[in-house]
Amino acid sequence: xSRIGKAPISIPSGVEVKVNGDTVEVKGPKGxxxxxxxxxxxxxxxxxTVTVERVNDERENRALHGLTRALLFxxxxxxxxxxSKELTAVGVGYRAALKGKNLELQxxxxxxxxxxxxxxxxxxxxxxxxIIVIGIDKQMVGQVAANIRAVRPPExxxxxxxxxxxxxxxxxxxxxxxxx
Numbered sequence: 001x002s003r004i005g006k007a008p009i010s011i012p013s014g015v016e017v018k019v020n021g022d023t024v025e026v027k028g029p030k031g032x033x034x035x036x037x038x039x040x041x042x043x044x045x046x047x048x049t050v051t052v053e054r055v056n057d058e059r060e061n062r063a064l065h066g067l068t069r070a071l072l073f074x075x076x077x078x079x080x081x082x083x084s085k086e087l088t089a090v091g092v093g094y095r096a097a098l099k100g101k102n103l104e105l106q107x108x109x110x111x112x113x114x115x116x117x118x119x120x121x122x123x124x125x126x127x128x129x130x131i132i133v134i135g136i137d138k139q140m141v142g143q144v145a146a147n148i149r150a151v152r153p154p155e156x157x158x159x160x161x162x163x164x165x166x167x168x169x170x171x172x173x174x175x176x177x178x179x180x
Contacts (some may be wrong), residue, residue, distance in 0.1 A: 005065035009050040009073050012080055017045050017072075024072060028079025031120070031136050035075060041068045050076075078136040085145035087131040091160035094152075095128040103131065107152040107162060115148060131162075 011017055015028040024043055025034040037043060040055045041064050052069040054061045077083075089096055094107045103115040103123045117123055121144050124132040131148060135141040145164070154161035156172040163169060 003066075005052055005054070005062075005069045007069065009052075009069065009076055011045075011048050011050060011076065015076060015080060017050055017076070019043050019045060024075075026072070026075040026079050028076070030079050030082050033075045033078060033137060035071055037068050038064050041065060043068070043072070074138045078138055082134060082136050083138045083141045084132055084134045085141055086165040087133070087145060087148055087162055088165055089129045089131070089152075089162050090154065091152075091158075094160070094162075096125050096131050097128070098123060098125050103148070105148070105151055105162070108160070109152075113151050115144075115151070118144065130165075 012028075015026065018025045018027075022039055023034055023036050025032060038061075040058075040061045042053050042055070044051050044053070050072060052065060052072065054065040089105070089107060091108060094105075096106075097104045099114070101117045101122065103117070103125070105113040105115065107113065115123075118140065120137055121133060121135040121140060124134060126132065133141050133145045133148070135144075149162050149164065152161045154163045154167070154169040156170060157174050159169050159171060161169075
C-alpha cells in the first residue's frame with residue numbers, strides 16, 4: 001500500500017471538494033481547480049477528509065495512487081494558501097520590471113524579453129533584481145518560473161543569469177592564465 005496514497009487529506013474550512021465521475025473540483029477562498037483522475041482510482045469525500053483508493057495492486061495503479069493523492073493535496077493547499085516561487089537576476093544591468101501584468105526582463109540581450117502572465121499567475125517585482133511568481137496551481141507556478149529562468153540560466157564562470165533564490169550555482173575556475 002502506498003504510504004502517500006493512503007494518507008487522508010483533511011479539508012480546511014472554506015474549502016469545498018466535489019467528485020463528478022472522473023473529475024475532482026476543489027473550490028476555496030483563492031479560486032477553484034479541477035483535475036481529471038484515472039478510472040482505476042476512486043476518490044471519496046467523507047466528513048471533512050478526502051481518501052484516495054485504487055482498484056488493484058498493479059504497478060501502474062500503485063503509481064497513480066500516490067500521484068493522485070499528491071495532486072489533490074496540492075490543489076487543497078493551492079486554493080487556501082497559494083504557491084509562489086522567487087527568482088533573482090544576477091549580473092550587471094540585469095533587471096526586471098512589470099509592464100501591466102506582464103514581466104519585462106533586461107538580461108544582457110540587445111532587446112528586452114517580455115513574458116506574458118498566463119491566467120491564474122501574477123508577477124511581483126519588489127526589487128529590480130527580484131521576481132516572484134504567484135498562483136494557486138503548483139504545476140503552473142513551477143513551469144512559469146522555469147520558463148523565466150530559461151531566458152538566461154545562470155552560467156558557471158561568473159554566476160550571471162536568472163536563478164531561483166535558494167539555488168546554488170556551482171562555479172568553475174575559468175582560464176588558468178599563462179605565466180612567463
